[in-house]
Amino acid sequence: MDKTIRDHRRCRRLAVSLGCAMAAGAASAVNMAPHLETHDGRTALFVDGAPFLVLGGQANNSSNYPAVLPRVWPALDDMHANTLEIPVAWEQIEPTEGHFDFGYVDTLVTQAREHGKRLVLLWFGTWKNTSPSYAPEWVKLDNRRFPRMVDRDGKPSYCLSPFGEQTLAADRKAFVALMTHLAQIDGDRHTVIMMQVENEVGTYGLVRDFGAKAQAAFDRPVPAEVLARQTAPVKRASHGSWREVYGDYADEYFHAWAIASYIEQVASAGRKALDLPMYVNNALRDAVEPLAPWHANFASGGPTYDVIGIYKAAAPHIDIVGPDLYNPASAQIDATLDRFQRPDNPLWVPEMSQAPGYGRIVYDVLGRGSLGIAPFGIDYTGYSNFPLGARESAGPQLVQPFAAAYAVFGSMNSLWAGWALEGRTHGVAEGDDRKERTIALGRWTATVSFQEWQFGDKSWPDHTTEVPPGTEMPSGGVAVAQIGPDEFVITGQHARVRIAPAQAMSPEHGAMFARVEEGRFDPAGHWVMERNWNGDQTDYGLNLTGTPVILKVRMGRW
Numbered sequence: 002m003d004k005t006i007r008d009h010r011r012c013r014r015l016a017v018s019l020g021c022a023m024a025a026g027a028a029s030a031v032n033m034a035p036h037l038e039t040h041d042g043r044t045a046l047f048v049d050g051a052p053f054l055v056l057g058g059q060a061n062n063s064s065n066y067p068a069v070l071p072r073v074w075p076a077l078d079d080m081h082a083n084t085l086e087i088p089v090a091w092e093q094i095e096p097t098e099g100h101f102d103f104g105y106v107d108t109l110v111t112q113a114r115e116h117g118k119r120l121v122l123l124w125f126g127t128w129k130n131t132s133p134s135y136a137p138e139w140v141k142l143d144n145r146r147f148p149r150m151v152d153r154d155g156k157p158s159y160c161l162s163p164f165g166e167q168t169l170a171a172d173r174k175a176f177v178a179l180m181t182h183l184a185q186i187d188g189d190r191h192t193v194i195m196m197q198v199e200n201e202v203g204t205y206g207l208v209r210d211f212g213a214k215a216q217a218a219f220d221r222p223v224p225a226e227v228l229a230r231q232t233a234p235v236k237r238a239s240h241g242s243w244r245e246v247y248g249d250y251a252d253e254y255f256h257a258w259a260i261a262s263y264i265e266q267v268a269s270a271g272r273k274a275l276d277l278p279m280y281v282n283n284a285l286r287d288a289v290e291p292l293a294p295w296h297a298n299f300a301s302g303g304p305t306y307d308v309i310g311i312y313k314a315a316a317p318h319i320d321i322v323g324p325d326l327y328n329p330a331s332a333q334i335d336a337t338l339d340r341f342q343r344p345d346n347p348l349w350v351p352e353m354s355q356a357p358g359y360g361r362i363v364y365d366v367l368g369r370g371s372l373g374i375a376p377f378g379i380d381y382t383g384y385s386n387f388p389l390g391a392r393e394s395a396g397p398q399l400v401q402p403f404a405a406a407y408a409v410f411g412s413m414n415s416l417w418a419g420w421a422l423e424g425r426t427h428g429v430a431e432g433d434d435r436k437e438r439t440i441a442l443g444r445w446t447a448t449v450s451f452q453e454w455q456f457g458d459k460s461w462p463d464h465t466t467e468v469p470p471g472t473e474m475p476s477g478g479v480a481v482a483q484i485g486p487d488e489f490v491i492t493g494q495h496a497r498v499r500i501a502p503a504q505a506m507s508p509e510h511g512a513m514f515a516r517v518e519e520g521r522f523d524p525a526g527h528w529v530m531e532r533n534w535n536g537d538q539t540d541y542g543l544n545l546t547g548t549p550v551i552l553k554v555r556m557g558r559w
């Protein structure tokens with residue numbers, strides 16, 4: 002067998018099974034381009050040959066200029082983030098048609114390396130939050146060459162049509178130029194690890210394009226690949242026109258197909274120049290209310306949970322459809338994560354509010370095995386998207402809700418991503434109902450409760466009714482990796498974890514903590530024990546405070 006492949010396989014086995022980040026970083030693996038690997042329906046992002054957990058922060062929308070970057074890096078550092086998500090705008094790289102300027106991209110990549118960060122670049126092209134605002138003026142103001150969608154009466158919408166052939170050709174050309182440039186400056190360095198193609202696509206206020214080209218396509222039969230991936234919410238004809246197959250959902254589904262097909266053209270051409278993992282992000286539709294046809298309640302045609310199948314069929318060069326989490330209701334977050342994590346769609350949260358209550362969601366998302374997570378608005382430019390995000394817009398306060406969790410996950414980055422790939426990780430976040438959550442761990446069950454002091458039990462008649470500082474609002478989260486039948490790596494905040502046998506034991510037997518070590522993983526992935534928790538520290542479960550630690554726990558039976 003070729004030595005490079007053999008070395009890579011060995012490294013990967015080590016990285017995944019032993020979590021040996023050092024081994025995975027061995028010379029041959031370092032040369033591998035960032036890519037996704039899927040095993041048994043679970044996926045990990047590999048960077049330099051090792052599983053990589055993206056602990057990201059997304060800069061504000063207008064921070065994509067060299068003059069602003071000095072106010073971006075300190076926020077990422079304070080957050081302990083390993084990756085910056087930042088826009089590359091079409092208007093800035095091709096202000097005049099055919100003349101490209103990659104000065105910003107060069108500065109960005111150079112500075113990212115200096116600051117020890119990876120990059121996820123956000124291609125703000127034809128659509129940014131559905132609008133052409135980031136397209137160059139020669140595009141966004143020329144309706145004739147770059148047509149807008151039109152309604153049933155022929156009235157133009159603000160949104161560019163996915164049937165604009167010249168729009169697609171121009172966007173694709175600019176994106177290919179960007180990817181070609183990245184291949185030249187970063188093809189062997191892997192500073193850029195993923196690309197987002199467009200941003201929160203879809204259309205507000207209009208369900209689809211009713212222009213002549215769009216209408217002709219709407220009346221044609223639904224493509225076979227769409228039929229194979231996207232079932233109709235209400236069963237109708239198994240094939241035929243969009244209306245015949247998808248009934249009242251036809252307009253939304255058709256628009257999703259049109260936009261996804263457009264994105265596919267951009268992504269596939271870009272990947273020929275530099276083959277990086279690519280994804281789209283989504284401004285969500287309500288994940289809890291019963292599914293119903295579009296009624297102007299979300300951006301039609303965007304990759305909402307109900308049309309993931311269409312995006313898979315029409316855009317095979319898009320690896321992931323990722324949810325942007327901005328609705329703080331825990332039922333929405335739970336349902337959204339459930340709907341977006343599928344065997345054909347790895348979990349990846351490319352955007353999330355940076356408001357303080359979202360800190361706990363990191364444990365849930367990473368515990369579910371996400372490729373990573375990236376709160377939005379992470380820089381010190383002084384902009385705050387409150388009330389969607391944090392009121393605080395400057396200084397370490399902004400990143401405080403995430404910094405400690407990121408430090409903990411950062412210290413076991415490749416290990417955690419490897420465990421996630423093996424299906425060993427679990428996560429929960431405190432719900433708005435403040436109720437206990439359980440995690441099934443083979444022959445054990447972990448029960449996670451919230452608003453607990455470190456000592457004593459709420460059931461005691463004389464127990465205080467005060468709640469611990471920092472738990473006034475839902476703030477708890479726990480992530481567990483099961484590394485052996487009775488062994489767990491646990492981290493979290495503002496939560497109590499108790500572990501008990503999943504099946505009742507006979508009265509003459511019992512279970513208890515055999516060992517609860519607090520410690521850390523060294524850079525080679527070896528556990529370094531710092532102390533053993535016992536007595537008060539374990540008598541009332543494992544009580545995790547606002548300062549997360551890593552526990553290596555072994556359960557025993559007697």
Ligand code: DGJ
Nearest residue numbers: 062130200201325352386
């Ligand atoms: C989601 C978008 O993707 C971001 O670019 C930004 O506009 C936020 N919404 C709001 O701050």
